Amino acid sequence: MKKDSILFTPVTIGTMTVKNRFVRSATHDYLGHPDGSISDAEIELYKTLAQNEVGMIVTAHTYVQHPYGKAGVNQNAIYDDRYIEGYRRLAQEVQAFGCKLVVQISHAGRQTLPDCGFTPLAPSSVPEKGSNVIPKEMSEEEIERTIADFASAMIRVAKSGADGVQLHLAHGFLLSEFLSPYTNRRTDRWGGEVRSRLSIVAEIMRQAAKEGLGAGDFPVLVKMNATDGFDGPGYLSLGEVIEAAAFLKELGVAAIEVSGGHREAPLGAARRGITSPEKEAYFFGPARAIKEKVNIPVILTGGLRSRAVMEKVINEGRIDMVGMSRPFIQEPDLVVRFLNGQEKAACISCNGCYNPRGIRCSQIRTK
Numbered sequence: 001m002k003k004d005s006i007l008f009t010p011v012t013i014g015t016m017t018v019k020n021r022f023v024r025s026a027t028h029d030y031l032g033h034p035d036g037s038i039s040d041a042e043i044e045l046y047k048t049l050a051q052n053e054v055g056m057i058v059t060a061h062t063y064v065q066h067p068y069g070k071a072g073v074n075q076n077a078i079y080d081d082r083y084i085e086g087y088r089r090l091a092q093e094v095q096a097f098g099c100k101l102v103v104q105i106s107h108a109g110r111q112t113l114p115d116c117g118f119t120p121l122a123p124s125s126v127p128e129k130g131s132n133v134i135p136k137e138m139s140e141e142e143i144e145r146t147i148a149d150f151a152s153a154m155i156r157v158a159k160s161g162a163d164g165v166q167l168h169l170a171h172g173f174l175l176s177e178f179l180s181p182y183t184n185r186r187t188d189r190w191g192g193e194v195r196s197r198l199s200i201v202a203e204i205m206r207q208a209a210k211e212g213l214g215a216g217d218f219p220v221l222v223k224m225n226a227t228d229g230f231d232g233p234g235y236l237s238l239g240e241v242i243e244a245a246a247f248l249k250e251l252g253v254a255a256i257e258v259s260g261g262h263r264e265a266p267l268g269a270a271r272r273g274i275t276s277p278e279k280e281a282y283f284f285g286p287a288r289a290i291k292e293k294v295n296i297p298v299i300l301t302g303g304l305r306s307r308a309v310m311e312k313v314i315n316e317g318r319i320d321m322v323g324m325s326r327p328f329i330q331e332p333d334l335v336v337r338f339l340n341g342q343e344k345a346a347c348i349s350c351n352g353c354y355n356p357r358g359i360r361c362s363q364i365r366t367k
């Protein structure tokens, strides 16, 4: 592939210009220290991606609230100022290669680790079918505290010198639980119509601005579900997703990464068996619809594998950037491989890379 492909043209997200269209989508690597701080293994992983021409890296989701909100073992944390230093190091290491670092912040809500020792929090007490846990409906105070914790985390990310922050509003974690009518049955100001279901995000943005985060100077991105993966009344519809995207733009969000899936739905974010171009880019339809209605940069993630498909979604769908997770686990040098003529990622989407002892591609034989 020639470097004059659209994939190698820069793109601007708020005040940040990214050198090309390749995004390493957020990937929990299970390599953090048990206390949530960034490990040397993580620095090495991110550095390798940056050295190999990835334009923007979104970090693994890092949790904003302790003890609630943690999703997985060895997950990174950002609920305290002591975590700023690790992100500062990470940002410096990748920025040295002209790569941008965006830190994804999250609260796991009803998907909080089942063995955490307390009842997880959620907008409503809708039983979580994966763990059989009935979460606790959040009180007004718990919602206020969560807003404050997200805002403080955003300030910490800005202080670390990272290039942007991404709110995790996807995959059935807390903020997407508020957006989805399936998990948000509230009748107070935090439930109801789409805008009310997103009022927690509106308050987070307001609180962060009050504490000095200028969304205008510091890009705030969101990763959101185009679909939870359920059909029918009572579930999140594409019309609602588009309405939500428009509201997020009004709130000052600089870019939307479109993903989808939910732990309880038949199809998750990381679908298996992406073996032909037709199966790739499985959220392209809704992402294109969002882009048509809400003219801010859109990152499409989910099953992108071939260079030609990536060029197509940008050229025909006006998608701005392509995000990948699993392909970069197997081939962290994938962007350079494309430059050298490789047409397609080697990833077979088997999901063998999920490994609580540290992500690694199960297709690669190690000695």
Ligand SMILES: Cc1cc2nc3c(=O)[nH]c(=O)nc-3n(C[C@H](O)[C@H](O)[C@H](O)COP(=O)(O)O)c2cc1C
Binding pocket: 025, 026, 027, 028, 029, 059, 060, 061, 104, 168, 170, 171, 223, 259, 269, 270, 271, 301, 302, 303, 304, 323, 324, 325, 326, 327, 353, 354, 355, 359
């Ligand atoms: C091991 C692993 C960890 C992941 N961790 C996160 C995460 O922390 N935050 C997130 O938003 N998505 C996470 N995802 C989902 C990916 O970002 C992406 O949306 C999904 O894998 C589809 O993209 P792909 O087909 O390029 O893998 C993870 C995926 C994998 C495979």
